[in-house]
Amino acid sequence: MRMSRLFFETLREVPAAADTPSHQLLLRAGLVHQVAAGIFEFLPLGLRAKRKIEAILRQEMERIDGQEVQMPVVHPAELWQRSGRWYAIGPDMARLKDRNDRDLCLGMTHEEPVTDLAASMVRSYRDLPFMVYQIQTKFRDEPRPRAGLIRVREFTMKDGYSFHRDFADLDAYYPRVYEAYYRMFRRCGLEVVAVASDTGMMGGTMAHEFMALSPIGEDTLLLCDACGYKANRQIALFRKPQLQADPPAALEEVHTPRCASIEDLAAFLSVSPEKIVKAVFMVGKLAVEGDDQQAQERLIVACLRGDMELNETKLANALKCRGLRPAHDSEIRAAGIEPGFGSPVGMKAGAAIVIADDLVPAMSNFVCGANKADYHLRNANYQREFAAAVVADIAAAAEGHACHACGQPLRSVRGIEVGNIFKLGTKYSAAMGAAYLDEKGASHPIVMGCYGAGSDRVLASVIEEHHDEAGIQWPVSVAPYELVLVSLVSPGKEEEKLVEDVYQKLAAAGVEVLYDDRNERAGVKFNDADLLGFPLRLTAGPKGLKTGTLELKIRRTGEVRPVPIDQVVEAARQALDEEWALLKGMLDQPFPPM
């Protein structure tokens, strides 16, 4: 490709709308163009990189016997009504009507169509197992798109679905997917970790999220360097301290003016937050037995040791509730509780569900709210002053907490979720009638797994991980071009033929070469080459050409090698091999166990 003809632009200045490195570089390098919040156009260079990522995803899916299909972006409501998600999902789903006033929606994911597809085609256990996947556009009307391609509304996802006759077969297949996922991200030059994740509203038993570690990541992960435990903060376990029980002392009311926060209170009373029980007030819909539609909103009083934070995912799972939100002060007062000085002690009976973190019953003589403005209680004790309807682990793990498995301190890092794999089970097959007949003629719902990976998000994550001050440093596997040939010869000069010849030779040898034949100054071309981040830059200047020499520069290392003009193909090949070897090295590292 000749750069003089390439549809692109590079921006010298950082666009005001972009904060994160990948967002800035995506725009500055002319890879994408934003159309609306969370909706982007891919320009030629960006699309080439994305296509390379997708090619890798395809290859890894084929390796584990995936077969590519394509499902629609627009779905009839009926599919989602059958699974129940038409009603369960809120405004994140874009809904529309066709000319006959039929309800449609834009696919946020494809469990429904794929399950329907399986329902219509699978009859016998002999048809199982199989896995189909697609690379398709999804639309989720995110409340807040952000960080360029990291969180968008319209995006491309590789999503795969496997179908099995029983859990044992799914369990046997799942590790193959796990390994394929490590392979595909590493082949893209992304260092990822798989963490155990919440199964949430998707239903299912086991799930892993593949996380690209990055400070701009939206998820918090807890990792144990000692034993290898890894989990999303949403479900991360930790070992609670062993407390020794002091003999109960007499309850005492203390005046604590303006001490509505744990910090203030601890400072005012000169006690450690570990001697305080705090109450967090939430409202959530609790499912009424057997009828999901009748879910009632209830006030939830969650009690935790003062130094710990509530983990809403754990809370939601413990109470089997959804739609959790912080309670309004009026709702709290209605239960006879004073916001800022609240506790279950003396609250209106039955006005709220009290849930305590499992550390709370082990505490003794603690401080808690008196449900009276500017007053707290000292020497409160569990059971004596209050008891919870539910005791469960609802505290969020944090940096420094003890690993639940080995007791060593956990480390907290941020991650971008680039993929997730999921044992779905029979949630969708049962709801949508995807069943098969076994050897004895008995009907069973098909057991499913689902496996997603966002190609745009991978692209952004690769840039997050591979860039410097000057621009992108593409891993060779996803670079839009492998090499940029920079001509410093003035157009029309005799030497231009030599450079042209080099271009032809490289292209004929199968090197993906972008030929910078523009009539620009050297500085402009070099800066663009750095910004665009091709792994190799081959410079042909008038001085060098006199002695038949070009200059090969490695973007990643900055290393410069002189190359005789008759050896450019070999030199490029060798340098590219070195780049590929680097990725191969990553790929050959053992994968962390599940």
Added chain:
RNA sequence: CGGGGCGUAGCUCAGCUUGGCUAGAGCGCUGCGUUCGGGACGCAGAGGUCGCUAGUUCAAAUCUAGUCGCCCCGACCA
């Protein structure tokens, strides 16, 4: 949906507080010339309904109200 910020030339921004005359700069763009290995220089140019709509006023980029859009923090994230 709560909180904050921003909409002026293709890009980055100044001007707005204290209303006033042809609305500015840098970069980019066009033409000519000189340059030519890390974002050159000179000369000449093109380019803006100041997001939109109402209002106040003799007069609005500037004040007021509304509205749309974008960004950031939070909530949400199937």
